[in-house]
Amino acid sequence: MGIPTTPxxxxxGERPSRLSRLLKPFAFMSLPTAVLAVLFLIPMGILxxxxxxxxxxxxxxxxxxxxFTDTLTDPxxxxxxxxxxxxATIAMVAQLIVGIPLAYVLAYKAGRFELPLLxxxxxxxxxxxxxxxxAWRMLLGREGLINDALTSLGLINAPIDALLFxxxxxxxxxxxxxxxxxxxxxxxxxxxxDSGLFEAAKDMGAGWFTTFRRVLLPLIAPGIFIAxxxxxxxxxxxxxxxxxxxxxxxxxxxxxxADMVLxxxxxxxxxxxxxxxxxxxxxxxxxxxxxxxxxxxxx
Amino acid sequence: xxxxxSLTKQFGDATAVDAIDLEIAxxxxxxxxxxxxxxxxxxxxxxxxxxxxxxxxxxLAGEDVTWTSPRRRNVNMVFQNYALxxxxxxxENVEFGLxxxxxxxxxxxxxIERMVAAVRMEGFEDRHxxxxxxxxxxxxxxxxxxxxxxxxxxxxxxxxALDLKLxxxxxxxxxxxxxxxxxxFVYVTHDQEEALTMSDRVAVMNGxxxxxxxxxxxxxxxxDSAFVxxxxxxxxxxxxxxxQRAGEDIRxxxxxxxxxxxxTITVRPEKIKVVASEPADGSYARGTVLENVYLGxxxxxxxxxxxxxxxxxxxxxxxxxxxxxxxxxxxxxxxxAEHSYVIPEKGPQ
Ligand SMILES: Nc1ncnc2c1ncn2[C@@H]1O[C@H](COP(=O)(O)OP(=O)(O)O)[C@@H](O)[C@H]1O
Ligand SMILES: [Mg+2]
Numbered sequence: 001m002g003i004p005t006t007p008x009x010x011x012x013g014e015r016p017s018r019l020s021r022l023l024k025p026f027a028f029m030s031l032p033t034a035v036l037a038v039l040f041l042i043p044m045g046i047l048x049x050x051x052x053x054x055x056x057x058x059x060x061x062x063x064x065x066x067x068f069t070d071t072l073t074d075p076x077x078x079x080x081x082x083x084x085x086x087x088a089t090i091a092m093v094a095q096l097i098v099g100i101p102l103a104y105v106l107a108y109k110a111g112r113f114e115l116p117l118l119x120x121x122x123x124x125x126x127x128x129x130x131x132x133x134x135a136w137r138m139l140l141g142r143e144g145l146i147n148d149a150l151t152s153l154g155l156i157n158a159p160i161d162a163l164l165f166x167x168x169x170x171x172x173x174x175x176x177x178x179x180x181x182x183x184x185x186x187x188x189x190x191x192x193x194d195s196g197l198f199e200a201a202k203d204m205g206a207g208w209f210t211t212f213r214r215v216l217l218p219l220i221a222p223g224i225f226i227a228x229x230x231x232x233x234x235x236x237x238x239x240x241x242x243x244x245x246x247x248x249x250x251x252x253x254x255x256x257x258a259d260m261v262l263x264x265x266x267x268x269x270x271x272x273x274x275x276x277x278x279x280x281x282x283x284x285x286x287x288x289x290x291x292x293x294x295x296x297x298x299x
Numbered sequence: 300x301x302x303x304x305s306l307t308k309q310f311g312d313a314t315a316v317d318a319i320d321l322e323i324a325x326x327x328x329x330x331x332x333x334x335x336x337x338x339x340x341x342x343x344x345x346x347x348x349x350x351x352x353x354x355x356x357x358x359l360a361g362e363d364v365t366w367t368s369p370r371r372r373n374v375n376m377v378f379q380n381y382a383l384x385x386x387x388x389x390x391e392n393v394e395f396g397l398x399x400x401x402x403x404x405x406x407x408x409x410x411i412e413r414m415v416a417a418v419r420m421e422g423f424e425d426r427h428x429x430x431x432x433x434x435x436x437x438x439x440x441x442x443x444x445x446x447x448x449x450x451x452x453x454x455x456x457x458x459x460a461l462d463l464k465l466x467x468x469x470x471x472x473x474x475x476x477x478x479x480x481x482x483x484f485v486y487v488t489h490d491q492e493e494a495l496t497m498s499d500r501v502a503v504m505n506g507x508x509x510x511x512x513x514x515x516x517x518x519x520x521x522x523d524s525a526f527v528x529x530x531x532x533x534x535x536x537x538x539x540x541x542x543q544r545a546g547e548d549i550r551x552x553x554x555x556x557x558x559x560x561x562x563t564i565t566v567r568p569e570k571i572k573v574v575a576s577e578p579a580d581g582s583y584a585r586g587t588v589l590e591n592v593y594l595g596x597x598x599x600x601x602x603x604x605x606x607x608x609x610x611x612x613x614x615x616x617x618x619x620x621x622x623x624x625x626x627x628x629x630x631x632x633x634x635x636a637e638h639s640y641v642i643p644e645k646g647p648q
Contacts, residue, residue: 200382204396218386
C-alpha cells in the first residue's frame, strides 16, 4: 500500500530555499482549490454567462441585461420572492424552535439514549424525499390521517382543507425535511459546552431563560450559524416540496426557476433568477455570520 | 447559621450521606474533610440546592430551605473546575449575579471593583478566562460568588487543580478573604493539612457519616474515633489488653478515670521520647529501631516494640551533632500517662 507522497524538494542537511518555503503553504492548498474550481467556479461561470445572454426563436443571441431587469421588475416574481422568503424563514425559525431543545436533550439529558436518538435522527434524513413528501400528503390530505382522526373523535364535522396544498403544508414538509441538518451542528456545539455552567448560572439566581440567553445561546452561536448556512439556503431554493404539496399558494422561487427552464425552455432567464437567489443567499450568510459574532462576543 | 438535621441522601441503594447533623456558625471557616467518596460533595450540593435530600432538613438563618430552589438560597458555590463563563471577560463574569439581582449601575460597579481588588485581579477585568492562569481563574470564581454577598460560600475542593506552591499561597489568601469579608465558608477538601491550617472547625467524614466535628486542636488531641486519630496527622494506635498495663517490656499508664478492660489508645509520635532507662512513672516500651528517616527539622524513627507493634517516633533535630539511632539499636520509648489518649467507645449516637 503506497501512500502517494509529494516529491521532496529539499536536500538533506540543506536549508530549503526561500522560494520553496514561500510556496509550501500553497502546495497544501492546491488540491482543494482545484476541486473547488471544478465543482464550483466553472458551473458558476457558466451560470453567470448564460444569465447575461439572450436567445430567441430566430436563432439570434448576444449580451443583455434584460433577464435581470425583467426578473426584478415583474410584480409576480416579486410576490413569489416574498412568499419564498416568508416560507423559508418560518420553516427555519420553526426548526430552531424545535431543534435547539432537541439538541439540548440529546447533548445533556439523553444519557444512554444519546447515540440511539442521534442515529434515529440521521436515519430519518436517509428517507427518500419523495416518500417523505407523499407520507405527509397522506397525513394532511382531505382523507388523511389527521382529518380522519379529528372527524371520528367528533371534534370536527367536515374535513379541514387548510392542511394541504398551501404555505402551511410547504412549511411543515420543509421543516421536517431539514431538521437533521439543523440539529446536528447545534448538538455538536453544545457537546463542547460544560453543563456545569448552567449550575453556576442557577447558583447566581438565573432562571432557565436567562441561562439560555446569556450562557448557552452565545456559546452555541457558531453551531446555529452553521445550521443556518446548511439549511436556510437549500430551504430558499427548494422546489420539490412546494411543487408536491404547495398547490397554487405555496409556490416558491425554486418552482419558478424550474418552470422557466423545463417548461418555457428559457435557460437564460432561469440562470439570471438562480444568480439572484445565490446573491441573496450569500448576503444572508454574511448577515448570519455577523450575527453569530455579535452573539458569541468577539473572541 | 446553617443547620443540617439528619440529612440523608441515597442514590438508588447506596447511601451517600447518612443522617448528618451539623451546625455551622455565622462567619465560621468550616471544613468537611474525608477520603474520596465519603459524601462531602453530596452534602455541599444539598446545602446549595443542587441535590434533593432523601430525608432530613436544611436550615439557613433559621429558615427551612430543604425544598427551596438554588436560585433562592442566599448561598453561592465555587465549583471545583471554576465553571467560569468562557464567553465573558472577568468583569462580566463577576457582574453576572448582580445583573440578575437588578442591582443599580453605580452600586454594582462599586461592588465589582471592590471584589476584583479583594482577589487582587485589578488590571485583568477585560481578560477572558482562557487568558488566565489556574490561580487567577480561581480568584475570579471567588469574586464572582462573593460579590453576591452570600450568607455562606460553599467551596468544593477549590484548590484541587492547582500545584502545591500555588495551593499554599491560595490557602492563605482564601483565609484572609474570608476574614476580610466575614463570610461563612463551608469548605470541602480531602487534604487534612489544608483543613487543619485554614479552618475554625472541621467535620471529619467517613462513609457518609460525620465522625467528629471540632476545632483542629481538639481533633488532633482528643479524637473521637480511631478513624479520626488516623486521618488527622500521624498517630500510633494500640489496642491495650488489661494485662499490658504493667508488664516486663511494656507498661501502659492511662490517664485517670480511664475505663477498665480492653481500650484503644492513640499516642502522637512527637510525645514519645527515647530514654536511657525505664521511667518511674508513665508508659514505656522496649523495642528495636527498624528505620530512621531524616525529615529536616526532625527525624522519624520506626521502632518495633516487644509486643510486635510498630511505633512512629518523631525526634526534633534541635541539637547539633546528635547521632541518629541506627537500625538494630535497642531503645526504650517513654511517654507520660496523659499522652495515652483513650479513644471513646463508639456507642450509638
Ligand atoms: N449522581 C450520583 N449518582 C449515583 N451515585 C452518586 C452520585 N453522586 C455521588 N454518588 C456516590 O455517592 C458517594 C459520595 O460521593 P461524593 O459526595 O461525591 O463524595 P466525595 O465528594 O466525598 O468524594 C460516592 O460513593 C459516589 O459514588
Ligand atoms: Mg467530591
